Amino acid sequence: MSDEAIAVRTAYQDPTFTYRYRPELLPEPGGRIDMWRYSRLLPGCDRDPVYPLPVGGTPLRPVPGLREATGAGDLWLKDETTGPTRSNKDRATALVIDIGMRSGATAVTTSSTGNAAIATAVGAAAAGIDAVIFVPEDCRPGKVAHMVAAGAQVFRVREGYRAAFELSRAAAARFGWIDRNTGANPLTIEAKKTVALEVWEQLGRRAPDVAVAPVGDGPTLVGLAKGFRELLACGAIAALPRMIGVQAAACAPLAHRWHGTAAPPLDPAATSADGIAVTVPSIGEWTLDEVRTAGGSFVTVTEPEIDAAVRDLRDLAQVPSEPAGAAAFAGYRSALAMGLVSPDESAVVLVTGSDLSTPPAPGTAPGAAHTISADLDVVAAVMRDRSVAARGGVTGS
Structure with missing residues (x-):
């Protein structure tokens, strides 16, 4: 394990999942991409999974319409709206339940x-x-x-x-009962890091310059960052991508802490991005440190910007995102305007979920x-x- 990885685990008192990082932990090129493909970097996955639903292997989309609209020629969407429940939460659920089932839960x-x-x-x-x-x-x-x-x-x-x-x-x-709570059960981070591992393979075994993720409690960004850190520790990439965390302007406790600005009263009900409207993030400190380690930043997005992102994802990329899922694309546009990201850099924007309007x-x-x-x-x-x-x-x- 790298010194940096050891330091991060020590800081967050997370001794549970320790790997001897080396290239052999990563799969050989070729074959089907799904979450279980990375079993050598997942705890308790030395056997075939017993969880019955497919998970992972979501598309990385080149989105020419969005590239033209933003002037960014190397923009990609990691589209998590294609899983069993059309959100990135399927990954954490699968790993937590799979391991729980093995213990008879x-x-x-x-x-x-x-x-x-x-x-x-x-x-x-x-x-x-x-x-x-x-x-x-x-x-x-x-x-x-x-x-x-x-x-x-x-x-x-x-x-x-x-x-x-x-x-x-x-x-x-x-x-x-099995505790699947995000940020409390470290298995949720382990599962979410597989998004980064998939992105690395889908980009031809390279990392993007920038990765953009929405932030509520923090595990989605932390998992993404941890995946890239483990790729670095395995010698698969030369540098970490910059992490850009995105929060809704109405409820942005971490963004305000990052920029050292006084936060207005946090109002989760004032944003349509309910999935990231969290007033007390469960792993906020860890999230801030991951962004700092990766040389990234935080941005906030307004309700009109979120609404526009939902429309553009639908109309220009054919991705049916809910507001929280679209927040990262709104944040990417903001980061471009602020000069945090250059349009000629490779950037992966994580679309975390789709709007499930009709119950089964x-x-x-x-x-x-x-x-x-x-x-x-x-x-x-x-x-x-x-x-x-x-x-x-x-x-x-």
Whole structure:
């Protein structure tokens, strides 16, 4: 392991996943690209995966229409809207559930503003285990409908996202459920780093000059950065790409810290990019340090800029992105205008998810949604009458 990688792991007290970095850990050229292709750089993946859904291998699009519109001739979109639930959350869900299934787990929990919860509900249903989801009360109804249709028990928490996160973590600890919470379970970072490994292969085994990612809690950018750091440690690339983190102007705590500016009152409800509207990022310090290590920066984007990015991705690239997924492209345009990125540099923009406007038909065992205050005893009481309790997933109160 490189000295730099050791320093990062030590700083974040993350001794769990240690690799002896060398070229042999990377796959030979050729063959199908998916997440499991990088098993030698994934923990617990020395055997064939048991997770039943396909994951990874999403396209890297050259997007000539967007290149013409921006004047950037080496712009690429990493399009994560093509997976089972059309978001990059499928990767973390797959690795967490795969390893959990090997240990005999029967239930998984997470907190989310939407996409991670949908991925968890769908992944759990496919794997034959229960999903217990915690979302803020104002989570978009269409997203809640997806979770319920997949069979999840969904708890809408009145106190908001942070309370939902803490309640999910407490429930996992108390009831023995798999904890899939992004930023809390390090497997989520390991899975998300495979985006960088795929980009490296899809660009002909080279890194871009710049990588642009939306930032809410931080793991999407941290995973991307970690993947490139591990490529560097394996001797596969000569330098790290600059990381540009993008936040919605209405809720940009890390961008304001980065630039040393006073943040206005953070208002998650004031942005359509709900997937990155996080007031207290779970791994904010780590995210800032990854951007610093890579020589990058942060930008913020307004609602009109996000709306324009959604339209241009749809009309010029045929990529149906939701607002949070389009934020990175809006941020790329802002970075160009600010001189943070040159139009002749190679740049990969991560489109993290698509808008799931129509919920699927309910499965054989549809779930239910419950609106509660942040009280673990209330969760236990509700779940006693549900299938998870019948399986022994909940004990006591």
